[in-house]
Amino acid sequence: MELYRDEAAPIEARVEDLLGRMTLKEKVGQLNQRMYGWNAYRKTANGFELTEAFMEEVAAGGGMGALYGLFRADPWSKVTYENGITAADSAKVANRIQRYLIEQTRLGIPAMLSEECPHGHQALDGTLTPTNIGIGATWNPQLAEQAYAQVAAEIRARGAHLGLVSTLDLLRDPRWGRSEECFSEDPHLAAQFTQAAVHGLQGYRRSDGEMSEQEGQAEQREQAAKQEQDRLAPNKVAAVLKHFCGQGAGEGGLNAYPASIGERELREIHLPGMEAGVEAGALGCMAAYNEIDGIPCHANGKLLTGILRDEWGFDGIVMADGTAIDRLLALTGDYESAASLALTAGVDLSLWDKAFSTLEQAVLQGKVQMSFIDRAVRRVLQLKFQLGLFENPYAEEGTAAEIVGSETARQLNLQLARESVVLLKNDNRLLPLGAGLRQIAVIGPNADALYHQLGDYTAIQRPNSGTTVLQGIREAAEGAKVVYAKGCSVRGDSRDGFAEAVELARQSEVAVLAMGGSSARNFELKFDINGAAIVEDGKPSDMDCGEGVDLADLRLGGVQSELIRAIAATGTPVVLVLIQGRPHAIADVVPHCRAILTGWYPGPEGGRAIGEILFGVVNPSGKLAVTIPYSSMSLPAYYNRKDQGYEPRYADCPRLALYPFGYGLSYTSFAYSNLRAAAPERTLGQLTAGESFEIAVDVENTGPMAGAEVAQLYIKDMEASVTRRVKELKGFEKIWLEPGEKRTLSFRLTARELGVWNVEMARVVEPGRIQAMVGGDSEPSCSLMLRVTEQ
Numbered sequence: 001m002e003l004y005r006d007e008a009a010p011i012e013a014r015v016e017d018l019l020g021r022m023t024l025k026e027k028v029g030q031l032n033q034r035m036y037g038w039n040a041y042r043k044t045a046n047g048f049e050l051t052e053a054f055m056e057e058v059a060a061g062g063g064m065g066a067l068y069g070l071f072r073a074d075p076w077s078k079v080t081y082e083n084g085i086t087a088a089d090s091a092k093v094a095n096r097i098q099r100y101l102i103e104q105t106r107l108g109i110p111a112m113l114s115e116e117c118p119h120g121h122q123a124l125d126g127t128l129t130p131t132n133i134g135i136g137a138t139w140n141p142q143l144a145e146q147a148y149a150q151v152a153a154e155i156r157a158r159g160a161h162l163g164l165v166s167t168l169d170l171l172r173d174p175r176w177g178r179s180e181e182c183f184s185e186d187p188h189l190a191a192q193f194t195q196a197a198v199h200g201l202q203g204y205r206r207s208d209g210e211m212s213e214q215e216g217q218a219e220q221r222e223q224a225a226k227q228e229q230d231r232l233a234p235n236k237v238a239a240v241l242k243h244f245c246g247q248g249a250g251e252g253g254l255n256a257y258p259a260s261i262g263e264r265e266l267r268e269i270h271l272p273g274m275e276a277g278v279e280a281g282a283l284g285c286m287a288a289y290n291e292i293d294g295i296p297c298h299a300n301g302k303l304l305t306g307i308l309r310d311e312w313g314f315d316g317i318v319m320a321d322g323t324a325i326d327r328l329l330a331l332t333g334d335y336e337s338a339a340s341l342a343l344t345a346g347v348d349l350s351l352w353d354k355a356f357s358t359l360e361q362a363v364l365q366g367k368v369q370m371s372f373i374d375r376a377v378r379r380v381l382q383l384k385f386q387l388g389l390f391e392n393p394y395a396e397e398g399t400a401a402e403i404v405g406s407e408t409a410r411q412l413n414l415q416l417a418r419e420s421v422v423l424l425k426n427d428n429r430l431l432p433l434g435a436g437l438r439q440i441a442v443i444g445p446n447a448d449a450l451y452h453q454l455g456d457y458t459a460i461q462r463p464n465s466g467t468t469v470l471q472g473i474r475e476a477a478e479g480a481k482v483v484y485a486k487g488c489s490v491r492g493d494s495r496d497g498f499a500e501a502v503e504l505a506r507q508s509e510v511a512v513l514a515m516g517g518s519s520a521r522n523f524e525l526k527f528d529i530n531g532a533a534i535v536e537d538g539k540p541s542d543m544d545c546g547e548g549v550d551l552a553d554l555r556l557g558g559v560q561s562e563l564i565r566a567i568a569a570t571g572t573p574v575v576l577v578l579i580q581g582r583p584h585a586i587a588d589v590v591p592h593c594r595a596i597l598t599g600w601y602p603g604p605e606g607g608r609a610i611g612e613i614l615f616g617v618v619n620p621s622g623k624l625a626v627t628i629p630y631s632s633m634s635l636p637a638y639y640n641r642k643d644q645g646y647e648p649r650y651a652d653c654p655r656l657a658l659y660p661f662g663y664g665l666s667y668t669s670f671a672y673s674n675l676r677a678a679a680p681e682r683t684l685g686q687l688t689a690g691e692s693f694e695i696a697v698d699v700e701n702t703g704p705m706a707g708a709e710v711a712q713l714y715i716k717d718m719e720a721s722v723t724r725r726v727k728e729l730k731g732f733e734k735i736w737l738e739p740g741e742k743r744t745l746s747f748r749l750t751a752r753e754l755g756v757w758n759v760e761m762a763r764v765v766e767p768g769r770i771q772a773m774v775g776g777d778s779e780p781s782c783s784l785m786l787r788v789t790e791q
Contacts, residue, residue, distance in 0.1 A: 029061020037070035094159025134420035134600030136625030148200025159395035175253025180581030243288035256289035304346030417609035432616025456546030466604025472611030492541030516580035519546035668703030719768025
């Protein structure tokens with residue numbers, strides 16, 4: 001038996017044995033992921049069969065490194081329930097793919113099947129969660145980790161292995177259409193959710209330095225233990241974190257535009273998420289389309305090798321984004337040179353591009369050294385061994401139907417949706433709505449449109465697979481008559497529905513207006529080569545967010561604001577429910593609404609969650625993970641701006657933020673008191689040795705209702721060698737308190753939280769005063785001063 005087939009042999013030895021048997025053509029084949037997975041099969045009257053195109057692709061590379069999107073279903077792929085793969089059939093098709101590769105290639109190397117899961121698996125029957133902008137608003141990474149574990153179990157049961165998950169982009173400009181894929185504008189909060197995603201998708205991996213003493217006593221046992229922990233469990237997938245790096249800082253909020261930032265901004269804001277992912281054991285990341293300071297990420301050796309691998313010790317694969325390597329022709333002039341540039345920078349696996357398919361010619365032409373080919377192939381093969389593909393290439397064919405769409409998944413999604421909703425305004429305690437209401441008017445383009453709740457990267461849904469806002473209100477209304485009118489579209493200019501909507505509101509005791517935006521795609525859309533939507537203003541009239549859909553104006557689209565004012569003029573109290581993938585600028589409509597909440601894109605259970613919150617069955621606990629700007633003209637509005645010694649202002653705009661980062665109301669109230677430090681002074685030596693500042697604060701529920709509060713710890717470095725930020729989030733905890741209950745919370749500030757990137761671009765702790773602040777949002781009510789001394 002060949003060594004690479006020996007399950008008991010060390011993974012490293014198996015990789016080297018297999019690598020030594022491969023031809024250049026077979027090596028290049030392992031670095032390519034050229035094919036759209038939905039072109040690899042066809043559905044027939046008798047089931048599924050593999051296409052000639054798939055067989056030709058396998059022959060061209062003597063195998064296949066990975067196959068993208070076998071189960072993807074959406075308007076771009078044009079896969080529906082009529083021609084696609086359901087959960088019940090998925091393992092059969094995946095197994096047929098693997099069987100062909102194992103039996104029809106010389107070395108029998110299985111392929112990794114990679115699948116999109118930015119907010120659940122983008123596949124027929126796949127469970128969808130709220131989008132990241134809502135998950136971030138839960139401030140509950142533990143709950144998110146459970147949801148990602150469910151997603152991993154579904155993907156693996158269907159026979160796939162890589163989960164492409166958006167975690168690394170920071171929302172620095174809400175004009176960007178992919179804002180919905182960001183957890184936050186803040187690096188610390190986003191990093192916590194990145195780690196939750198990795199742990200949920202992959203489980204927990206130990207680093208080399210975490211071997212137990214007993215394992216270290218015998219080299220053979222240590223190797224076996226390490227090999228075992230490096231293998232993923234059969235219900236886990238390798239997390240491929242995207243996008244690395246700085247994509248949320250594109251100029252003008254435009255997708256894939258240059259990020260004109262320096263290394264300090266990169267390290268302070270955009271790199272902590274991936275660093276946290278590496279520490280959590282992430283096995284993959286995807287390079288970003290954008291350039292940083294003139295260097296495209298796919299050609300950035302300092303980023304993909306110097307920082308990612310040499311500095312952080314990343315041992316996984318770097319995947320290219322779709323057709324991104326081909327874009328390097330603008331630098332190189334030919335495909336072979338573009339492939340060489342990306343490969344030597346640190347890209348290991350392509351995605352749909354032509355360039356990497358020319359790597360064999362690039363080697364023969366002397367444009368790239370064989371050592372770089374071997375380096376990338378080692379990484380791809382290592383991941384395949386870690387996934388156990390050589391021992392267990394086939395999925396059990398009856399498992400997926402039991403796991404996908406389970407009641408456990410539904411309950412997780414419902415709780416995520418509940419905790420993602422942020423109450424922004426509640427004048428005179430209009431909410432929760434009382435039980436004695438006679439009639440409620442529900443109005444707006446997002447009131448009864450399930451796809452508007454689901455976000456981009458969403459598969460085709462079965463009928464009645466979710467609950468809209470209208471349905472959720474009807475379920476929770478308990479006897480009140482609920483009437484409905486659409487009123488207008490998201491971005492269209494028709495006012496034909498105004499009269500009906502205004503009249504229904506006039507006849508009702510309260511009007512709930514479901515407004516906002518939508519990332520819902522349709523089959524008439526045009527798509528770019530990488531699947532990004534190509535949208536003109538108002539066409540279609542119900543899509544204003546998602547990949548490729550950037551906005552210049554953040555006000556509510558179309559005539560939504562006009563309809564809100566018309567309904568408010570009736571005198572009926574207005575509750576505005578925002579369903580949106582980005583923070584819209586709503587300063588013009590806030591005065592016309594008695595209560596406002598944002599549900600972001602809350603997923604298929606979102607309507608039920610919103611109904612429960614409106615009627616007080618659930619107390620809202622979401623907090624803004626992004627700032628809501630006052631105006632499109634007051635950007636950037638993120639909270640952690642650089643401190644210039646004065647409050648920035650525009651002469652024609654009262655403030656930058658309408659609602660601050662971390663903000664969110666409850667049906668109860670919370671008080672913070674007695675902020676203290678066990679020792680308010682620490683030396684540099686103590687902090688370097690692992691000691692920390694221990695901070696405690698008392699939090700009390702002073703209101704009439706039980707509820708959850710998010711206590712947030714911020715710091716302000718008062719003395720530093722480089723300009724610092726006005727405040728920085730460094731810790732948080734979400735707690736449940738009964739009325740009158742008080743709890744003491746503890747936070748630690750270590751050298752990591754206190755470190756700054758100094759003038760030499762080294763991360764160090766500097767002596768000086770540090771203000772610590774704790775409260776329920778980024779404008780905390782309690783503060784104290786800490787001091788770091790030389791000795």
